[in-house]
Amino acid sequence: xxxxxxxxxxxxxxxxxxxxxxxxxxxxxxxxxxxxxxxxxxxxxxxxxxxxxxxxxxxxxxxxxxxxxxxxxxxxxxxxxxxxxxxxxxxxxxxxxxxxxxxxxxxxxxxxxxxxxxxxxxxxxxxxxxxxxxxxxxxxxxxxxxxxxxxxxxxxxxxxxxxxxxxxxxxxxxxxxxxxxxxxxxxxxxxxxxxxxxxxxxxxxxxxxxxxxxxxxxxxxxxxxxxxxxxxxxxxxxxxxxxxxxxxxxxxxxxxxxxx
Amino acid sequence: xxxxxxxxxxxxxxxxxxxxxxxxxxxxxxxxxxxxxxxxxxxxxxxxxxxxxxxxxxxxxxxxxxxxxxxxxxxxxxxxxxxxxxxxxxxxxxxxxxxxxxxxxxxxxxxxxxxxxxxxxxxxxxxxxxxxxxxxxxxxxxxxxxxxxxxxxxxxxxxxxxxxxxxxxxxxxxxxxxxxxxxxxxxxxxxxxxxxxxxxxxxxxxxxxxxxxxxxxxxxxxxxxxxxxxxxxxxxxxxxxxxxxxxxxxxxxxxxxxxxxxxxxxxxxxxxxxxxxxxxxxxxxxxxxxxxxxxxxxxxxxxxxxxxxxxxxxxxxxxxxxxxxxxxxxxxxxxxxxxxxxxxxxxxxxxxxxxxxxx
Ligand SMILES: Nc1ncnc2c1ncn2[C@@H]1O[C@H](COP(=O)(O)OP(=O)(O)O)[C@@H](O)[C@H]1O
Ligand SMILES: [Mg+2]
Numbered sequence: 082x083x084x085x086x087x088x089x090x091x092x093x094x095x096x097x098x099x100x101x102x103x104x105x106x107x108x109x110x111x112x113x114x115x116x117x118x119x120x121x122x123x124x125x126x127x128x129x130x131x132x133x134x135x136x137x138x139x140x141x142x143x144x145x146x147x148x149x150x151x152x153x154x155x156x157x158x159x160x161x162x163x164x165x166x167x168x169x170x171x172x173x174x175x176x177x178x179x180x181x182x183x184x185x186x187x188x189x190x191x192x193x194x195x196x197x198x199x200x201x202x203x204x205x206x207x208x209x210x211x212x213x214x215x216x217x218x219x220x221x222x223x224x225x226x227x228x229x230x231x232x233x234x235x236x237x238x239x240x241x242x243x244x245x246x247x248x249x250x251x252x253x254x255x256x257x258x259x260x261x262x263x264x265x266x267x268x269x270x271x272x273x274x275x276x277x278x279x280x281x282x283x284x285x286x287x288x289x290x291x292x293x294x295x296x297x298x299x300x301x302x303x304x305x306x307x308x309x310x311x312x313x314x315x316x317x318x319x320x321x322x323x324x325x326x327x328x329x330x331x332x333x334x335x336x337x338x339x340x341x
Numbered sequence: 342x343x344x345x346x347x348x349x350x351x352x353x354x355x356x357x358x359x360x361x362x363x364x365x366x367x368x369x370x371x372x373x374x375x376x377x378x379x380x381x382x383x384x385x386x387x388x389x390x391x392x393x394x395x396x397x398x399x400x401x402x403x404x405x406x407x408x409x410x411x412x413x414x415x416x417x418x419x420x421x422x423x424x425x426x427x428x429x430x431x432x433x434x435x436x437x438x439x440x441x442x443x444x445x446x447x448x449x450x451x452x453x454x455x456x457x458x459x460x461x462x463x464x465x466x467x468x469x470x471x472x473x474x475x476x477x478x479x480x481x482x483x484x485x486x487x488x489x490x491x492x493x494x495x496x497x498x499x500x501x502x503x504x505x506x507x508x509x510x511x512x513x514x515x516x517x518x519x520x521x522x523x524x525x526x527x528x529x530x531x532x533x534x535x536x537x538x539x540x541x542x543x544x545x546x547x548x549x550x551x552x553x554x555x556x557x558x559x560x561x562x563x564x565x566x567x568x569x570x571x572x573x574x575x576x577x578x579x580x581x582x583x584x585x586x587x588x589x590x591x592x593x594x595x596x597x598x599x600x601x602x603x604x605x606x607x608x609x610x611x612x613x614x615x616x617x618x619x620x621x622x623x624x625x626x627x628x629x630x631x632x633x634x635x636x637x638x639x640x641x642x643x644x645x646x647x648x649x650x651x652x653x654x655x656x657x658x659x660x661x662x663x664x665x666x667x668x669x670x671x672x673x674x675x676x677x678x679x680x681x682x683x684x685x686x687x688x689x690x691x692x693x694x695x696x697x698x699x700x
Contacts, residue, residue, distance in 0.1 A: 133592045156595030163589040170585035171640040175361045177586070180641075183579045184594040194361065198354035207357045211364055213639065226590075233594075 082143045083108040084130070084237055084269050089138035091122075091129050098125045099136065102295045105288050107237075107269050112260060114284035114301075115273040118314060118339055122293040123273040124164055127239045131161035142237055142269075157185065159237035164245075164273075166226040168214055174201070174225050175210045181229035200232040203258060205251075219246040227255060231262065237269040238262075244274065252276075256283045281305055282327045289313055302328050315339045368644040371637050375651040379429065382658040386425040389665050392416055419557075427555035428661040428675075429654040430563045431616045435623065436630030436653020437567075438612040440645060441574065443631055444581055445602050445609070446511050453613035453627040456500050456518030456606075458493045460525035462617040465492030466547050467532040470540045482554060485547070490618035496521050497610030501603055509599040514606075550621035550676025552661055559619050566615040570608040571646075577605065578642035585640050625679040626653050629687045636691075656682065 084107040091099040099122050107113035115123050129136035132152040140147045147155060172180070178197045186193075201207045204224050214222060223246045230238055240259070244252045256272075260283055263270045271288075274280050280287065281301040289296040289304060291313055297304055305328050310318045317333040388399040394413060402409045402417040409417075438453035446455065454460075465488035468474045477487035500517050507513065533541060574581065580601050583591040588598050616623070630653035631645075637652075638644040657675070660682045664673040 128589075131593060133589065152592060152597060153595045156593065161593045163587075163593060165587070166590070168586050168590075171635050172582070172585065173361075173364060173639065173641075175357070175364070176582075176639070176641045179361075180579060180582055180586075181594060184583055184596065194358045195354065197361075198357040201357055202354055207353055210357050211360050229590075 084271070085141045086130075087139040087141070089126070089129060089136055089140060091125055091134060091136035093125065093134070098122050098293050099129065100293045102126065102138075102290070102293075105295060105298055107271050107286065107288075109236075109267045109269045110263055111285035112256075112263050112270045112272060112283055113286045113288060114280040115271055115288045115290065116275070116277065116280055116313075117290040117296075120292075121290045123290060124241050125293075126290065127161055127241055127271065127273060130237075130239060131155060131159060133161060158235060159239065160230050160233050160235040162226055162230045162238075162240040162243055164241040166222050167219070168222070170214050172214050173211050174206060174214065174217070174228075177214055177225060178228045178232050182232045185233050196232055197228075200228045203231070204228050205254065220248060220251065223247060224251060224255065231258075234266075235268070237271070239271045239273075241273045242275065243272060244276070244279065252279065259283070277305060277310075277330045281330065305330060311336070365644075368638045368648075372644065372647050372651065375637075375648065375655060379651055379655045379658060382655055382662065383425055383429060386428060386658050386662050387417060387421045389662050390416075390421055391670065423555040423557050423560050424552045425658065425661065426560045427552050427563065427620065428657045430560060430567060431552070431620050431623065432626055432630070432654040432657030433650040434563065434567055434612040434616045434653075435627035435657075436634070436649045437570070437574070437646065438609040438616075439627030439653075440631035440634065440649035441581070441605055441609050442627075444584055444640075445605055446515060447584070447587075448511070448515070449632070450628070452624070453609065453616070454622065454624070456514065456610075457496045457521035457525060458610065458613045459617055459622040460522045460529065461496035462489040462493040462614065463544075463548055463622065464525045464529045464532070465489040466621075467529055467536070467544055468492075470543050470547070471532045471536040486559075486618045490614050492525070493614035493617055494610060496525065497606065497614070501606055501610075504599075504603060504606075509602050511602075514602075546674065547621050548676075549674035550623040550679075551674050552620055552664075553672060555619070563615050563619050566611050570612055571650075573604070573608050574642070574646055577601065578646065581605065582640065582642045582645075621676060623657070623676045623679055625684075626656050629684075630656055633687060 086102055086105040089099055089102040115126065117123055125134060128134040130140060130147065132150070132155040138148065142158060175197060178200055179193060182193050182196060201210055204227055206224055206228055209217065209221060214225065217225065223243060227243055230240065244255055247255060256279060259270050262268050284301055286298065287301055287304045288298050296313060297309065302322060305320055307318055307320055310316055315337050316335050319331045319333065321329045323329065388394065388396045398409060398413060399417055402413050406414050406418065435453050442451040442453060442455055443449055466485050469485040469488045475484040475488060476491045479487050499521060500514055503517055504514055533544070536544065580596050583594050583596055584598065591598050631649045633652045634645055634648035638648045656679065660675055660678045663682055664675050664678050667673060
């Protein structure tokens with residue numbers, strides 16, 4: 082019971098963006114971090130899984146083929162949180178999160194409102210509940226988008242750089258929340274993320290993509306080696322691994338051009 | 342890491358819900374107040390006009406028609422009421438269509454006529470006025486109305502069909518709308534070139550917009566367009582609200598944004614085509630009505646839709662009163678006045694609220 086990508090290719094316009102990705106698995110109860118340089122195809126991969134971007138190949142979620150399912154069917158089980166969450170909608174934070182719930186389930190109003198209030202509270206958003214989205218900072222808006230994601234209670238939750246605009250406090254708070262969500266509710270969580278130290282600390286599993294290809298998958302300690310980092314990012318980095326802790330990466334220098 | 346945020350206190354979430362309920366109450370209150378203002382405007386609209394009847398007499402004629410003179414009965418029921426109701430129905434139609442066009446096209450400057458509907462309708466009207474040609478087998482004043490309606494729908498169906506075939510992006514839709522507008526303007530120009538002075542004047546008068554030809558039948562038909570489309574919009578209320586978060590996020594919520602756009606576009610077309618067919622091109626209401634509604638209650642369609650309808654109805658009803666009273670004894674074309682009445686209100690709202698809803 083997990084998300085398995087057997088084979089996945091995707092073209093945008095005339096460009097082949099994903100090349101036969103295969104052998105990737107994300108398990109429930111775990112956080113899988115998706116890493117790779119800019120333009121590697123992280124967002125495209127997550128969108129293809131969600132059914133927002135057309136792709137060909139074969140993937141299964143809990144044993145069921147995803148490619149035969151429509152966007153509407155897929156989004157009952159999974160949710161994709163876009164990288165760009167900016168909007169100028171004249172909606173209050175509460176209304177926006179309620180909307181995320183309402184486009185998914187029909188239920189008594191009382192239950193929906195309670196679920197929204199709880200999601201807002203989990204992300205420390207309750208003081209902003211009546212603010213309009215247009216009047217939020219980028220980071221606040223990003224946390225609202227995360228609240229919109231969790232209020233839908235998906236089986237598979239995919240977040241596209243969800244901490245890119247967050248301060249240190251909220252980076253830790255959000256990732257800690259997702260970690261607990263995965264563990265307690267047995268959710269499959271996939272996060273595209275650039276901060277390797279956060280990935281090393283919170284992820285149970287890493288997917289590495291570069292130039293639309295699957296480079297390697299595995300546990301953070303196995304993947305985040307100086308050689309791999311040189312191969313993936315064209316950087317020189319030190320990796321320390323204190324016993325009983327997660328790997329710690331200290332980038333030294335960018336060596337050569339990263340390519341494409 | 343300590344899980345300080347993981348045990349939600351129910352007291353806190355109760356207050357969050359309570360604050361949301363307070364916002365909803367405020368929205369409902371504003372909607373009710375606007376509805377009341379619209380009703381009063383309707384009454385005043387019926388009470389004004391040549392013949393100087395007192396408001397009390399007019400009210401009596403409305404509530405107990407048998408107790409007033411036959412003349413007053415006819416004036417109120419057969420002449421003034423259809424016109425006053427037409428203002429309400431058309432105002433609501435244009436504002437709803439405008440609100441949804443702004444939502445669908447993700448553009449604050451969109452209005453019911455953005456995709457070329459008014460040019461197509463004007464060409465249809467010109468066909469009837471200049472050539473006496475009708476696309477529908479009807480005669481008399483209905484010839485003009487039928488032409489305007491059919492061509493307006495045709496323009497929208499062209500965009501609808503092309504978008505269906507080639508995929509729907511907002512940009513293509515808007516560009517096709519511009520192309521259609523130029524196309525029908527060119528055809529219209531051709532007709533104007535060969536038209537007699539008399540039919541030219543008739544055409545200009547039509548394009549300025551007028552409620553004066555309203556009848557119960559026309560009010561009924563215009564109302565029918567509302568009755569048909571409003572339930573569709575209400576059913577799609579959550580999906581339409583989600584569109585304001587951007588296409589990707591709406592898709593992530595499972596919404597087929599392309600299909601939603603096409604369906605809603607048809608409903609907007611029906612509303613705008615009906616309005617323009619019966620009363621000519623009345624601008625501004627469909628642009629400003631939704632803006633006022635947005636500033637007052639926000640864009641959650643549960644409040645935005647009724648509020649847009651009401652602000653549109655109120656603006657056009659007030660304009661109707663103004664068109665009769667501004668120069669005593671003369672009925673001004675309503676299309677000229679919509680801007681004059683809507684503008685001060687609109688500007689004051691923009692200046693008093695500092696928020697930037699659209700970038
Ligand atoms: N609409 C598009 N048309 C063509 N190519 C695109 C489009 N969107 C993205 N790309 C290309 O696809 C590749 C992968 O993009 P993306 O998935 O957004 O990368 P990442 O999220 O890893 O930074 C990039 O090379 C990008 O230039
Ligand atoms: Mg990306």
